[in-house]
Amino acid sequence: MANGNPAVANNQMRGMLLATAPRMRKNLSTFSLNGLGQTTRMKLFNVGVLTKLYARVIVPITIGTATATASAKAPYNYLTRIRLTDYDGTDRINISGFQLFVITCVRNRMPFGWNNAGPIFTAGGSTELSGIVTNPQVPTAVGSSTIDYYIEIPVAYEAETDLRGAILSQTGVGELYLSVDVNSLLVQNGNDDAVYNGAATTTVVLNGTATMQVWQEYLMPQTVGNGMVPLPQFDLMTVYELNGMVRSSDNLANGQEKLVNYPNVRSVIGAYLSFVNNSLVSNGMSGLRLIVNGNNIMKEWNNNDKLIEQRNYNFGDVARGTYWETHRSKPIETALFGNVQLGFTPSVAITGTSYLEIAFENFYTKGAQLPGLAQST
Helix, strand or coil: HHHCCCCHHHHHHHHHHHHHCEEEEEEEEEECCCCCEEEEEEECCCCCCEEEEEEEEEEEEEECCCCCCCCCCCHHHHHEEEEEEECCCEEEEEEHHHHHHHHHHHHHHCCCCCCCCCCCHHHCCCCCCCCCCCCCCCCCEEEEEEEEEEEEECCEEEEEEEEEECCCCCCCCCCCCEEECCCCCCCCCCCCCCEEECCCCCCCCCCCCCCCEEEEEECCCCCHHHHHCCCCHHHHCCCEEEEEEEEECCCCCCCCCCEECCCCCCCCCCCCCEEECCCCCCCCCEEEEEEECCCEEEEEHHHHHHHHHHHHHCCCCCCCEEEEEECCCCHHHHHCCEEEEEEEEECCCCCCCCCCEEEEEEEEEECHHHHHHHCCC
16 A cells, blocks of 8 residues: 555556556447336446446337327436446446436536537538437337437446446456336326327337347456556445435425435435426426535525526536536535435425435445435425
C-alpha cells in the first residue's frame, strides 16, 4: 500500500489499470425476449473488469383500428424491470426501464439517445446515415412497424475515470446474469404503465419475437512491473447500486406533503421520483423539499423552478412528471446525516391509480449490513 494508506493504494491501482488496460467491447448475442409479462435471463461472459452494458431493444408490433398514442413512459416501459445480479446473488441493479432511462439522462447530462438535429442530419439527407436510429422509435400509425431503442446499463460509476462498482469478472467460478421483465400491457386506454395508452379503440399486438442485443464493455487487465496485475480493491468492493421498483401510494393527497425516506447505510448520489395520478404521469406537484432529521430543510422548490433546474442541468427536458435531486458533488451519507427525506406535495386531486415511483442511486461497500428500502410515509 502506498504510504500505508489503502485509499491512496486504490487510486494508484485504478490509475495504472486505466492507463494500461485495453478497452474491450463484446457483442454477447441477440437474445429472444420471452412473451408479454415474462422474464428473460441473459448470461454475461466471465472476462475482464466489467464496466458497462449496452443493449438495443427491438419489438415488432401491429397497430390496428386507430392511430395509437404512446404513453409518457414509452418505449422504455416495454421492460418493466432490469436486474443485474452479482456472483454472490447481490442485485447491483434492480430498476424499471423508465427509471433507468431517467437516471441515464442524469448520468450523461442530456436526454439519452435523442438526436439534437445537427447539420449531418439536416443538410440534404445524408446517405451514409441511412437507416440509423436517430431517436427512439415508437410508431403510432395503423399497420405493422417496430419499436426500436437503446439502453445503457452502468456497472462502474464512470468507466474512464471512476471505477467504483466495477465487477471483476475474471473467474471460472460463478455466473453473472442480466434479467429483464417484459411489460404485460402493450396497450391500455388511459394507463401510462402500458406502452400505449390509447386511443380507446386502438389495438397493439406483437407480430413476431422481440429481441435484445447486448454488448458487454470491460477492461482487460495487463501485467505491469514484477508481474503485478493492477486491481483497485476498494473500487471492486464497492457496489454502484441503482435501486428502484418501489411504488408508494400511501398518504398521497392534494396539498399534503408525502415523505419519502432515503435508504439507510448508503452513500446516496441521486434520488428520483415519478408522479402518477389516475394512471397517468403528472406534473401536479406544488412543492418538493429535502429534509434532514425532520426539521432541517436543506432545499425546497416549487414545480416550475424544479423543472427548469432539471432542464438546465440536462440541457433538455427528460420526462413528464419526473423529479430528481443529484448529490454527486456531495453525497448524502445517511449513516452520518441521520433521517433524510424528500417531501413531495401534490397540487392536484388524487384519483384512481396513483403512486410515486421511487428510485435511488447509491454506493455501499460489499458485505455491509443493509436494511431494506423503506416504502415511505
